[in-house]
Amino acid sequence: MKIVGLDSLIFGVDDVPGAARFLVDYGLTPVDVSEAGGRFEAMDGTSLIITRDDDPRLPPPPAPGCRLRKTMMGVADSAALQAVAAELRRDREVRALPDGSIESVDDSNFVIGFRVTVRRPFVLPGEMFNAPGGVVFRPVNSLGVPPPGTAIRPRSLSHVVYFVPDVLKAEAFYVNRLGFRCTDRFTATGPFLQPAGSLDHHTHFLIGAPPQMHGVEHFTFHFGGPSEMIANGCRFVEKGYQAFWGPGRHILGSNWFWYFNSPFACHIEMDADMDLHDASWTPREATLSADTSQTFLLKMRKKWTPGPGIHENGDYA
Amino acid sequence: MATTPDVTVAGLVRLCRADEIGEGRSRGFDPHETGEDTIFVLRSGGVLRGWRNACPHVDGAPMAWRRDAYLNADGTRIVCHAHGAEFLPDSGTCVQGPCIGKRLTAVPIVIDRCGDLWVMEK
Ligand code: FES
Numbered sequence: 448m449k450i451v452g453l454d455s456l457i458f459g460v461d462d463v464p465g466a467a468r469f470l471v472d473y474g475l476t477p478v479d480v481s482e483a484g485g486r487f488e489a490m491d492g493t494s495l496i497i498t499r500d501d502d503p504r505l506p507p508p509p510a511p512g513c514r515l516r517k518t519m520m521g522v523a524d525s526a527a528l529q530a531v532a533a534e535l536r537r538d539r540e541v542r543a544l545p546d547g548s549i550e551s552v553d554d555s556n557f558v559i560g561f562r563v564t565v566r567r568p569f570v571l572p573g574e575m576f577n578a579p580g581g582v583v584f585r586p587v588n589s590l591g592v593p594p595p596g597t598a599i600r601p602r603s604l605s606h607v608v609y610f611v612p613d614v615l616k617a618e619a620f621y622v623n624r625l626g627f628r629c630t631d632r633f634t635a636t637g638p639f640l641q642p643a644g645s646l647d648h649h650t651h652f653l654i655g656a657p658p659q660m661h662g663v664e665h666f667t668f669h670f671g672g673p674s675e676m677i678a679n680g681c682r683f684v685e686k687g688y689q690a691f692w693g694p695g696r697h698i699l700g701s702n703w704f705w706y707f708n709s710p711f712a713c714h715i716e717m718d719a720d721m722d723l724h725d726a727s728w729t730p731r732e733a734t735l736s737a738d739t740s741q742t743f744l745l746k747m748r749k750k751w752t753p754g755p756g757i758h759e760n761g762d763y764a
Numbered sequence: 765m766a767t768t769p770d771v772t773v774a775g776l777v778r779l780c781r782a783d784e785i786g787e788g789r790s791r792g793f794d795p796h797e798t799g800e801d802t803i804f805v806l807r808s809g810g811v812l813r814g815w816r817n818a819c820p821h822v823d824g825a826p827m828a829w830r831r832d833a834y835l836n837a838d839g840t841r842i843v844c845h846a847h848g849a850e851f852l853p854d855s856g857t858c859v860q861g862p863c864i865g866k867r868l869t870a871v872p873i874v875i876d877r878c879g880d881l882w883v884m885e886k
Contacts, residue, residue: 461836461837461838462837465830465833465837469829469830511860512848512850512860512861513848514848656862657862659861659862659864660847660861660862662847662848664847687830687831688829688830688831689826689827689828689829689830689831689845690826691825691826691846707829708826708827708828708829708844708845708846709829709845710829710830710833710845712843712845712847712848712861713846713847713848714846714847748799749799
């Protein structure tokens with residue numbers, strides 16, 4: 448059952464123009480966007496879709512207050528799509544939609560869709576490093592910092608994190624019914640899950656939570672490397688958006704992270720350089736804490752330099 | 765990133781003119797010059813109220829999604845845009861989301877005879 452990852456997340460919002468501007472400032476490309484909503488794409492065609500929260504075409508949220516209405520997953524081919532449909536039809540309704548996708552619901556009440564993936568292959572180097580003794584280097588005379596003003600764009604929809612009321616039941620659905628693997632786990636919190644058609648450390652992370660939290664903690668797109676991610680996050684902050692946690696680097700998955708508040712009733716993250724694992728990987732387990740969730744955590748300060756015109760104590764004044 | 769004060773007198777910090785905050789609108793301030801807005805003021809039912817920019821769900825978490833954006837689109841609820849908690853604008857009580865029943869911390873504000881809005885400096 449080759450699920451290759453997330454293709455799209457669909458949100459209902461009360462302020463479409465505000466959310467649209469937020470997504471463009473994050474770096475996504477608007478496609479077919481109007482006052483009623485539209486699609487915001489990463490470089491590979493994966494996307495976020497927003498529409499007014501009272502649009503009657505939207506599926507219901509998993510719980511009151513959750514703005515995520517549907518998680519669309521991409522599968523490798525039509526045989527995989529048929530396999531998912533056949534598996535889910537064993538015990539629940541599966542609707543075939545006019546666009547060729549199928550729609551159902553998971554065991555935590557999240558509406559899920561599947562289609563042959565829209566991901567467009569593309570080749571664009573990621574961030575490279577000049578490390579003494581290394582074997583792969585940034586080419587001679589190529590620069591580590593992109594020129595000011597260079598567009599920074601998310602490359603691919605990365606992962607979504609659900610707050611679920613019954614984490615064992617939720618995990619069993621994705622593992623036993625959809626062929627996901629647990630790559631790592633926070634004890635008594637929940638598993639990081641990887642679908643069979645992806646090497647990413649996780650496309651889903653499930654967190655057991657009380658009923659009033661049922662919904663989404665965050666979602667994120669991959670960027671081309673830590674420099675891109677941090678530069679993009681700084682631009683985001685300078686535009687007035689509110690950072691919540693980061694920048695830093697996780698331990699499980701080891702991706703760089705920076706979390707922001709969003710108009711989607713959850714966080715949005717920027718991430719880069721996530722670990723890849725295959726079926727030979729042995730899952731680790733840790734107890735969630737400040738020390739196990741990040742190898743380091745940085746705090747942004749205003750830009751500063753020593754020199755003329757700068758207060759003698761700089762930003763410490 | 766933050767809105768810093770322009771005048772300080774006798775234990776008070778001036779925030780803005782009171783009429784700069786319209787009905788159903790909010791605005792963040794950084795009266796202690798921390799670099800981030802630590803309080804916000806909103807007008808609801810014609811009344812201005814000040815609250816600490818600190819969600820009771822994750823102790824002290826900042827709540828806006830964008831500078832000054834502390835409310836839902838129609839201005840009827842305070843929203844923490846970290847996990848979507850919704851608070852009543854007059855009592856600061858959470859009525860939806862992860863911290864139901866908990867309350868925001870009120871910040872005393874005063875309006876002087878000239879119509880300027882002030883907060884206690886502490
Ligand atoms: S930190 Fe405010 S709702 Fe979670």
